[in-house]
Amino acid sequence: MESKLPSVGTSIFSQMTGLANAHNALNLSQGFPEFDAPNRLKAALAEYSTAGHNQYAPSPGVAPLQEEVAALIARRYHQTIDASQQVTVTAGATEALFVAIQALVRPNDEVIVFDPAYDSYRPAVELAGGKTVHIPLYAPDYAINWQIVADKITAKTRAIIINTPHNPSAKTLKHADFDALKALVAQHDLYVISDEVYEHITFDGQSHLSVLRDAELLKRSFVISSFGKTFHCTGWKMGYCVAPSELAQEFRKIHQFVNFSSFTPAQLALAEMLKYEPQHVDELADFYQQKRDVLVTALTPSRFKILPSEGTYFLLLDYSAISDLDDVAFCRYLVEAHGVAAIPLSVFYASPNEDKVIRLCFAKEQGTLLTAAEKLCQL
Numbered sequence: 135m136e137s138k139l140p141s142v143g144t145s146i147f148s149q150m151t152g153l154a155n156a157h158n159a160l161n162l163s164q165g166f167p168e169f170d171a172p173n174r175l176k177a178a179l180a181e182y183s184t185a186g187h188n189q190y191a192p193s194p195g196v197a198p199l200q201e202e203v204a205a206l207i208a209r210r211y212h213q214t215i216d217a218s219q220q221v222t223v224t225a226g227a228t229e230a231l232f233v234a235i236q237a238l239v240r241p242n243d244e245v246i247v248f249d250p251a252y253d254s255y256r257p258a259v260e261l262a263g264g265k266t267v268h269i270p271l272y273a274p275d276y277a278i279n280w281q282i283v284a285d286k287i288t289a290k291t292r293a294i295i296i297n298t299p300h301n302p303s304a305k306t307l308k309h310a311d312f313d314a315l316k317a318l319v320a321q322h323d324l325y326v327i328s329d330e331v332y333e334h335i336t337f338d339g340q341s342h343l344s345v346l347r348d349a350e351l352l353k354r355s356f357v358i359s360s361f362g363k364t365f366h367c368t369g370w371k372m373g374y375c376v377a378p379s380e381l382a383q384e385f386r387k388i389h390q391f392v393n394f395s396s397f398t399p400a401q402l403a404l405a406e407m408l409k410y411e412p413q414h415v416d417e418l419a420d421f422y423q424q425k426r427d428v429l430v431t432a433l434t435p436s437r438f439k440i441l442p443s444e445g446t447y448f449l450l451l452d453y454s455a456i457s458d459l460d461d462v463a464f465c466r467y468l469v470e471a472h473g474v475a476a477i478p479l480s481v482f483y484a485s486p487n488e489d490k491v492i493r494l495c496f497a498k499e500q501g502t503l504l505t506a507a508e509k510l511c512q513l
């Protein structure tokens with residue numbers, strides 16, 4: 135059969151995890167926590183299931199979870215949204231991204247994507263018949279030149295996908311970025327898909343600049359988040375999309391045929407967690423900042439150049455002082471010879487990128503981080 139996604143193969147994440155297992159290496163490649171979800175959340179999941187909440191939820195989500203998401207948005211971003219009309223619970227952020235893209239993108243539409251980019255954007259745009267227009271950002275600051283973005287906009291441009299805090303660069307968008315984005319959206323009638331799955335993980339006192347803070351921008355946006363990232367339960371595949379009612383309606387038309395509804399007892403358990411342990415969300419940034427600092431301190435004596443991590447649970451290392459290998463070959467060497475699995479940055483780019491940078495995930499126990507750093511210090 136002719137493939138609809140001919141350039142998609144086995145992802146680097148599966149490859150590196152396979153190599154990490156084969157070499158019994160420390161796996162700092164794939165972005166998932168090594169520690170468990172909160173006890174209350176796990177207990178609530180079991181309780182709701184035992185109590186018989188095991189049938190289809192309403193397609194947009196159970197009301198208590200929609201309401202808790204709206205309350206969270208009011209508390210963190212001072213924005214009022216209509217829980218029942220604007221919040222749709224999905225099977226992870228992945229489903230929300232896919233559905234938002236299918237709702238927006240028509241054949242031959244163009245969607246602007248910043249590389250390095252999360253790997254699901256491009257296939258979702260292509261399956262909708264659209265084309266991604268890639269704007270590469272480079273180490274060490276991965277800053278967006280908005281003049282280049284303006285130059286790339288054509289009559290076919292439909293949307294811009296942003297991701298802040300950003301995987302894999304660990305950078306955050308700033309006020310000036312939002313001002314420039316807003317101006318382009320207004321001038322060209324564009325839409326925004328804002329991937330904010332790491333919204334609660336920002337460091338050094340920086341608060342997260344969500345599209346949800348800006349009523350004007352929100353009118354043209356789908357804002358997407360992931361309970362998996364916030365509650366250390368990536369395997370539950372639970373996320374959500376917030377959009378203005380009119381866009382949410384279009385989103386829901388597609389969501390009902392992708393997933394219909396998300397895992398009922400998990401929705402109820404997440405609602406309970408948000409309601410009764412709001413401190414989990416409020417303490418998440420400090421929790422991860424401590425891990426970042428442990429890893430950064432332990433790596434300081436190494437020959438790697440450590441790039442600043444402003445958010446997410448990733449840290450980038452420049453290895454140009456250590457090796458001339460390209461980043462994919464360097465990651466293979468790292469896992470085989472030094473027992474640490476990392477992700478090469480070039481896999482997040484549509485066109486070849488020569489930066490000698492790798493990504494480490496620090497959502498790991500302190501012992502894992504220190505052992506990995508010790509190994510990396512030997513290079």
Ligand SMILES: Cc1ncc(COP(=O)(O)O)c(C=O)c1O
Nearest residue numbers: 226227228252301331360362373
């Ligand atoms: C930037 C970004 N977007 C979306 C996702 C997908 O989130 P989920 O696991 O909730 O589908 C991830 C997960 O790694 C991510 O890093």
